[in-house]
Amino acid sequence: MREKMEFVEDFFAEDREITVVEFFLALLVAFLFGMVWGMFLSPKGTRVIGSNNGNNNAGYISDRGDDDEDEEE
Numbered sequence: 860m861r862e863k864m865e866f867v868e869d870f871f872a873e874d875r876e877i878t879v880v881e882f883f884l885a886l887l888v889a890f891l892f893g894m895v896w897g898m899f900l901s902p903k904g905t906r907v908i909g910s911n912n913g914n915n916n917a918g919y920i921s922d923r924g925d926d927d928e929d930e931e932e
Contacts (some may be wrong), residue, residue, distance in 0.1 A: 877885075
């Protein structure tokens with residue numbers, strides 16, 4: 860394990876130039892790794908889009924009887 864740590868330290872201690880493409884790919888990999896890591900660490904629970912308060916407007920007028928008021932006049 861110590862040999863591997865020394866190799867990593869030596870690798871990053873060297874001065875070397877990276878191209879723009881390598882830099883962009885390194886940023887992209889770091890961003891995507893952060894997204895995946897965040898998904899694993901996020902709290903689990905039920906996610907609901909919308910309020911689900913029962914207002915679905917299906918048959919709203921006929922259920923309340925508003926259309927009957929127009930017929931009475």
